[in-house]
Amino acid sequence: xxxxxxxxxxxxxxxxxxxxxxxxxxxxxxxxxxxxxxxxxxxxxxxxxxxxxxxxxxxxxxxxxxxxxxxxxxxxxxxxxxxxxxxxxxxxxxxxxxxxxxxxxxxxxxxxxxxxxxxxxxxxxxxxxxxxxxxxxxxxxxxxxxxxxxxxxxxxxxxxxxxxxxxxxxxxxxxxxxxxxxxxxxxxxxxxxxxxxxxxxxxxx
Amino acid sequence: xxxxxxxxxxxxxxxxxxxxxxxxxxxxxxxxxxxxxxxxxxxxxxxxxxxxxxxxxxxxxxxxxxxxxxxxxxxxxxxxxxxxxxxxxxxxxxxxxxxxxxxxxxxxxxxxxxxxxxxxxxxxxxxxxxxxxxxxxxxxxxxxxxxxxxxxxxxxxxxxxxxxxxxxxxxxxxxxxxxxxxxxxxxxxxxxxxxxxxxxxxxxx
Numbered sequence: 001x002x003x004x005x006x007x008x009x010x011x012x013x014x015x016x017x018x019x020x021x022x023x024x025x026x027x028x029x030x031x032x033x034x035x036x037x038x039x040x041x042x043x044x045x046x047x048x049x050x051x052x053x054x055x056x057x058x059x060x061x062x063x064x065x066x067x068x069x070x071x072x073x074x075x076x077x078x079x080x081x082x083x084x085x086x087x088x089x090x091x092x093x094x095x096x097x098x099x100x101x102x103x104x105x106x107x108x109x110x111x112x113x114x115x116x117x118x119x120x121x122x123x124x125x126x127x128x129x130x131x132x133x134x135x136x137x138x139x140x141x142x143x144x145x146x147x148x149x150x151x152x153x154x155x156x157x158x159x160x161x162x163x164x165x166x167x168x169x170x171x172x173x174x175x176x177x178x179x180x181x182x183x184x185x186x187x188x189x190x191x192x193x194x195x196x197x198x199x200x201x202x203x204x205x
Numbered sequence: 206x207x208x209x210x211x212x213x214x215x216x217x218x219x220x221x222x223x224x225x226x227x228x229x230x231x232x233x234x235x236x237x238x239x240x241x242x243x244x245x246x247x248x249x250x251x252x253x254x255x256x257x258x259x260x261x262x263x264x265x266x267x268x269x270x271x272x273x274x275x276x277x278x279x280x281x282x283x284x285x286x287x288x289x290x291x292x293x294x295x296x297x298x299x300x301x302x303x304x305x306x307x308x309x310x311x312x313x314x315x316x317x318x319x320x321x322x323x324x325x326x327x328x329x330x331x332x333x334x335x336x337x338x339x340x341x342x343x344x345x346x347x348x349x350x351x352x353x354x355x356x357x358x359x360x361x362x363x364x365x366x367x368x369x370x371x372x373x374x375x376x377x378x379x380x381x382x383x384x385x386x387x388x389x390x391x392x393x394x395x396x397x398x399x400x401x402x403x404x405x406x407x408x409x410x
Contacts, residue, residue: 037242037244037321039242039244039245040244110380111316111319114316114319114380116242117380124380124383127380128380128381128383132380132381136381157393157397158397158398158401160393160397161374161394161397161398163381164373164374164377164378164381164382164394165370165373165374165377165398167373167377167380167381168369168370168372168373168374168375168376168377168378169366169369169370169373170373171373171376171377172369172372172373172376172377173369173373175315175319175322175329175332175333175337175372176333176337176341176368176369176372177369178329178333188362188365189366192362192363192365192366192402193363193366193370193398193402194402196363196401196402196404197397197398197399197401197402199401
């Protein structure tokens with residue numbers, strides 16, 4: 001991502017627009033991405049949805065990719081970072097619950113941006129930073145705490161694949177089985193597949 | 206999928222077009238989907254790419270969704286169905302190799318169609334039938350054979366997730382780690398995560 005885009009993400013170029021109004025723009029952009037995809041998104045459409053002049057959007061964010069990058073950054077959430085139940089098994093169960101809750105909302109967004117991101121390295125980078133890396137880091141922290149407490153070995157070879165499985169299973173289930181990965185499904189996955197792979201006891205709380 | 210679309214998938218409406226020419230159309234459609242996505246695909250574009258009249262396409266396939274459905278059906282491959290190494294561990298290792306080989310080709314197509322499919326039940330259904338269900342069935346057969354040979358229990362609770370894990374990891378890794386799920390990565394995943402989850406010995410060939 002360019003330095004300009006990074007600065008845009010955190011500091012709107014003009015101070016006339018309130019932070020609340022900026023969040024309204026960001027929310028509108030993400031909603032429109034979920035509804036119609038990246039290709040169909042236009043500055044005109046965002047202007048119409050948010051009842052502002054197109055020139056305001058261009059002054060503030062420069063271009064459509066910059067606006068999308070800013071919206072992804074500006075609405076960044078660390079869903080998993082607050083989890084700390086005291087055991088790795090408890091943390092992973094809680095992660096399944098949190099991921100399932102956000103799954104309905106984020107899956108359409110990820111699909112909408114997936115193809116566009118494959119063609120735009122800047123967009124892919126912004127998506128990874130805004131949506132994915134914070135969650136990956138949180139899962140790594142859980143695994144690290146589990147190893148420190150002796151619940152899994154320090155060099156547990158299955159640990160490498162915990163994040164990619166959680167996100168992959170969440171995204172793949174709708175396509176494969178025609179149903180979202182809800183809390184019951186993800187919890188069953190965590191207990192029946194991740195726990196034995198990591199050598200954790202499913203009866204641990 | 207409508208009956209008309211199903212018939213279209215298997216029997217072109219007019220016999221003037223040779224089967225070889227039909228495959229050319231299908232290949233062009235899938236290539237264009239990988240390159241630019243579903244929204245950007247037009248009958249005009251397919252006609253230009255294949256050097257035929259637009260009216261020919263409309264006569265033959267009726268509409269863009271019908272043409273895409275026909276192309277997915279008409280190029281259906283059963284990648285995993287021929288695998289039978291004699292052990293479940295060997296079958297899963299071979300599945301990892303085959304999936305990795307097809308991953309570069311199919312990931313862009315899946316991304317391209319992912320968002321469109323969420324908005325079109327007919328397209329989602331055609332994708333599942335053409336690309337996914339044959340592979341799921343093949344993995345179920347592998348697991349069933351493994352259970353019959355006593356390599357895993359009949360009611361192994363981790364077996365439910367093997368397909369969704371394999372496809373999910375293949376699709377999620379590029380987004381999470383910025384690299385395709387190649388043979389070395391998927392083999393490591395199978396040995397270090399699936400094998401212990403299923404209770405298989407990684408040293409088995």
